[in-house]
Amino acid sequence: xxxxxxxxxxxxxxxxxxxxxxxxxxxxxxxxxxxxxxxxxxxxxxxxxxxxxxxxxxxxxxxxxxxxxxxxxxxxxxxxxxxxxxxxxxxxxxxxxxxxxxxxxxxxxxxxxxxxxxxxxxxxxxxxxxxxxxxxxxxxxxxxxxxxxxxxxxxxxxxxxxxxxx
Amino acid sequence: xxxxxxxxxxxxxxxxxxxxxxxxxxxxxxxxxxxxxxxxxxxxxxxxxxxxxxxxxxxxxxxxxxxxxxxxxxxxxxxxxxxxxxxxxxxxxxxxxxxxxxxxxxxxxxxxxxxxxxxxxxxxxxxxxxxxxxxxxxxxxxxxxxxxxxxxxxxxxxxxxxxxxxxxxxxxxxxxxxxxxxxxxxxxxxxxxxxxxxxxxxxxxxxxxxxxxxxxxxxxxxxxxxxxxxxxxxxxxxxxxxxxxxxxxxxxxxxxxxxxxxxxxxxxxxxxxxxxxxxxxxxxxxxxxxxxxxxxxxxxxxxxxxxxxxxxxxxxxxxxxxxxxxxxxxxxxxxxxxxxxxxxxxxxxxxxxxxxxxxxxxxxxxxxxxxxxxxxxxxxxxxxxxxxxxxxxxxxxxxxxxxxxxxxxxxxxxxxxxxxxxxxxxxxxxxxxxxxxxxxxxxxxxxxxxxxxxxxxxxxxxxxxxxxxxxxxxxxxxxxxxxxxxxxxxxxxxxxxxxxxxxxxxxxxxxxxxxxxxxxxxxxxxxxxx
Numbered sequence: 108x109x110x111x112x113x114x115x116x117x118x119x120x121x122x123x124x125x126x127x128x129x130x131x132x133x134x135x136x137x138x139x140x141x142x143x144x145x146x147x148x149x150x151x152x153x154x155x156x157x158x159x160x161x162x163x164x165x166x167x168x169x170x171x172x173x174x175x176x177x178x179x180x181x182x183x184x185x186x187x188x189x190x191x192x193x194x195x196x197x198x199x200x201x202x203x204x205x206x207x208x209x210x211x212x213x214x215x216x217x218x219x220x221x222x223x224x225x226x227x228x229x230x231x232x233x234x235x236x237x238x239x240x241x242x243x244x245x246x247x248x249x250x251x252x253x254x255x256x257x258x259x260x261x262x263x264x265x266x267x268x269x270x271x272x273x
Numbered sequence: 274x275x276x277x278x279x280x281x282x283x284x285x286x287x288x289x290x291x292x293x294x295x296x297x298x299x300x301x302x303x304x305x306x307x308x309x310x311x312x313x314x315x316x317x318x319x320x321x322x323x324x325x326x327x328x329x330x331x332x333x334x335x336x337x338x339x340x341x342x343x344x345x346x347x348x349x350x351x352x353x354x355x356x357x358x359x360x361x362x363x364x365x366x367x368x369x370x371x372x373x374x375x376x377x378x379x380x381x382x383x384x385x386x387x388x389x390x391x392x393x394x395x396x397x398x399x400x401x402x403x404x405x406x407x408x409x410x411x412x413x414x415x416x417x418x419x420x421x422x423x424x425x426x427x428x429x430x431x432x433x434x435x436x437x438x439x440x441x442x443x444x445x446x447x448x449x450x451x452x453x454x455x456x457x458x459x460x461x462x463x464x465x466x467x468x469x470x471x472x473x474x475x476x477x478x479x480x481x482x483x484x485x486x487x488x489x490x491x492x493x494x495x496x497x498x499x500x501x502x503x504x505x506x507x508x509x510x511x512x513x514x515x516x517x518x519x520x521x522x523x524x525x526x527x528x529x530x531x532x533x534x535x536x537x538x539x540x541x542x543x544x545x546x547x548x549x550x551x552x553x554x555x556x557x558x559x560x561x562x563x564x565x566x567x568x569x570x571x572x573x574x575x576x577x578x579x580x581x582x583x584x585x586x587x588x589x590x591x592x593x594x595x596x597x598x599x600x601x602x603x604x605x606x607x608x609x610x611x612x613x614x615x616x617x618x619x620x621x622x623x624x625x626x627x628x629x630x631x632x633x634x635x636x637x638x639x640x641x642x643x644x645x646x647x648x649x650x651x652x653x654x655x656x657x658x659x660x661x662x663x664x665x666x667x668x669x670x671x672x673x674x675x676x677x678x679x680x681x682x683x684x685x686x687x688x689x690x691x692x693x694x695x696x697x698x699x700x701x702x703x704x705x706x707x708x709x710x711x712x713x714x715x716x717x718x719x720x721x722x723x724x725x726x727x728x729x730x731x732x733x734x735x736x737x738x739x740x741x742x743x744x745x746x747x748x749x750x751x752x753x754x755x756x757x758x759x760x761x762x763x764x765x766x767x768x769x770x771x772x773x774x775x776x777x778x779x780x781x782x783x784x785x786x787x788x789x790x791x792x793x794x795x796x797x798x799x800x801x802x803x
Contacts (some may be wrong), residue, residue, distance in 0.1 A: 178374050178375045179375075179484065180373075180374030180375060180379070180487075181487035181489075181490065182374070185487070185489065185490070196484040196485070197484055198483060198484050202407075203375075204375040204484050227373075227374045228374065
C-alpha cells in the first residue's frame with residue numbers, strides 16, 4: 108500500500124489570530140464589571156442571606172432562667188425519620204420534666220424540620236445556619252448544652268400571620 | 274341458658290340473657306368508649322361516656338349497666354350516641370390540663386384516644402382551668418388531680434378488690450377530687466400498683482416509671498411473673514433492651530387483671546450488667562475461653578470419663594425445659610441427687626376480692642415444676658445453706674442458676690468435674706472446671722409451672738447477654754451428643770421431650786398451652802398447698 112500524505116492548509120492570519128477571541132472575552136468581562144445586576148458575593152466578608160424557611164442545624168430555646176424549654180415529651184425522636192435524636196427524660200429539682208440527655212446527630216439529620224413542627228413547647232428548632240465545619244466527626248453530635256448555646260436565628264416553618272397556609 | 278337477639282349498629286347479635294349492651298357490642302367487635310366500667314369492678318354508670326342510643330328508650334342509655342333485650346335496636350356510633358359522646362368529652366376537657374407532652378399516660382391514655390377519634394378538634398373553653406397540683410399517695414403511686422376524670426375505678430378497686438377502702442372522693446361538683454384520708458395515704462397496700470393500671474388517664478402514675486419512657490416506645494412481651502410461685506401473667510415492657518416495668522396481663526384462672534406490688538417492683542435484676550458472656554474452661558494453665566464448640570467438646574469428653582451418681586444444684590428460677598434438660602443429663606450420667614434452694618416469705622398475701630390471686634410463700638416461679646421433676650428443696654427460707662453434700666461431692670457436680678452467694682470459695686473443689694451454668698459470675702464457682710453462660714428467663718422462651726400446677730409459657734423480652742444460651746440448649750446438646758441423638762432445636766422441642774418423660778406434662782405442648790397456659794395432669798396428687 109502506498110503511503111498517502113494528507114495536507115492541511117493553515118487558515119490565513121486574519122482568522123487564526125487569537126486576538127479577536129481574547130478581545131471578545133475581555134469585553135464580556137468588563138461588561139459584567141459594571142453590570143448593576145451582578146450576583147457574585149465576596150463571601151465570607153459579605154455574609155450570605157438565607158431564606159426564612161432555610162432549615163439548618165438545630166437550636167434549643169431556653170427560658171429566661173437558662174433552663175431548656177424542652178419537656179422531654181419524646182415527640183421529636185418519635186417523628187424523626189432519620190432517627191437522629193436521642194432523648195432521656197427525667198425530673199428536675201422543681202418537679203419539672205426535663206431532658207437529662209438530648210442529643211442530635213447532625214450527620215444523620217436530613218433537615219426535614221419535623222422536630223420543630225411537632226414540638227408542643229416550641230423548644231427545638233431548625234436554624235438559619237449552614238457554617239458547620241468541625242475538625243472531628245464526634246463534634247457533629249450536638250448535646251443539650253451545645254444546642255442551647257447556638258445563637259443563629261431559627262427557621263420560620265410557616266408564616267405566623269397565616270399558620271395553616273390558607 | 275336463654276339467649277336474646279338484638280341489633281347493634283345494624284348487625285344482629287345473640288348473647289346470653291343478662292349481658293350488658295357494652296359486652297354485646299364487644300361480641301361483634303364494637304368498642305363502646307367507657308371510663309368508670311371495668312370488667313372486674315362494679316359499674317356505677319357515672320362516667321356517662323358509654324351512652325348509646327336505644328330505639329324506643331326516652332333518652333340515651335348507659336351501655337355498661339343496660340341489659341340486652343330481645344329485639345332491641347341499638348346504635349353506638351351514629352346520631353345521638355355520637356353527639357352525646359362528643360358533648361361528654363368536651364365536658365371532660367373543661368378542666369383537663371392537656372399536659373400530654375409531660376404526662377406518663379400519653380400514648381396509652383383513653384381520654385387522648387377518645388378525644389382524638391371523636392372529640393372536638395378545637396376547644397371552646399375560655400375560663401381558666403381548675404388546678405390541684407400533684408399529691409403523693411404513698412407506695413409507688415403519685416396522683417395528678419388535674420388529670421383525673423372522676424371515674425372512681427381506683428376508689429372501687431381499693432374497696433372491692435383490695436378491700437382496704439383508703440381512697441374516697443372528697444368535695445362535690447367541679448371541686449370533687451380523689452383523696453386518701455388525711456395524711457394516711459395508701460397505707461402501703463400490697464396491691465396499690467393496680468390502681469395505676471386501671472386509671473384510664475394519667476391521674477395515677479407510678480413513681481418508679483415516672484418520666485422514664487414514653488408508652489409508644491415500649492415493646493410488650495407476654496411473660497410470667499418470676500417473683501413468686503403464683504405465676505401471674507405479665508407483659509414485660511422493654512425499651513432498648515432494658516426492662517422498664519412489669520404490667521399484669523389478663524388471665525382469669527390465675528391473676529384476673531391484677532398483680533401484686535411485690536412482683537411488680539422486682540425487675541431490676543433482669544437489667545443486671547454483670548453477666549457471664551462466654552464459656553470459660555479451667556485447664557492446667559488457668560482459664561481459657563475456647564468458645565461454645567470448644568467448651569462443649571471438651572466438656573463432653575470429661576463427662577464420658579466420669580460416670581456415676583452426679584450432684585446437681587438447680588434453681589427454681591429455671592424453666593421446666595432447663596430443669597428437664599438437667600434431669601435428663603443427670604440420668605444419662607448415672608442418676609443422682611438434684612436439689613434446689615429458693616427463698617420463702619413468712620406468709621401468703623391473698624387479694625381479698627379475688628383470693629385466687631395470692632402472693633405465695635415460695636418466692637420463685639417454678640418451685641412446683643421443680644417438685645414435679647423430682648427435685649428436692651434444701652436450705653433455709655432465705656435460700657441459704659443446705660449444700661454441704663454438694664460442696665463435698667467427689668464425682669460430677671453441676672450447678673444451674675444458683676449463685677452460691679453464701680458458699681465458700683472452695684465450694685466443689687473436691688469434685689472430679691464441676692460445671693457451673695449461670696447468668697452471673699459467682700465467687701463460689703472458682704473451683705469450677707467449666708463456667709457456662711446461660712440466659713435468664715427474660716431472655717429465653719420457656720414455661721413455668723405455677724402453684725396451681727398450671728404450665729404457662731413466657732417469651733424472650735431481652736436479647737441474650739453476649740454468647741449466653743438457654744440452659745436447655747446447652748444441657749440438651751450435651752445429652753444429645755452423649756446419646757448420639759439429634760439436638761433439641763427449639764424450646765418447644767425441649768418441652769416435648771420433657772412431656773414424654775414426665776406423666777404430669779404428658780400431652781401438653783406449646784400450641785396447647787397457648788397464651789394462658791394449661792393445667793398439668795393429675796393436679797390433685799401434688800396440690801398440697803392450695
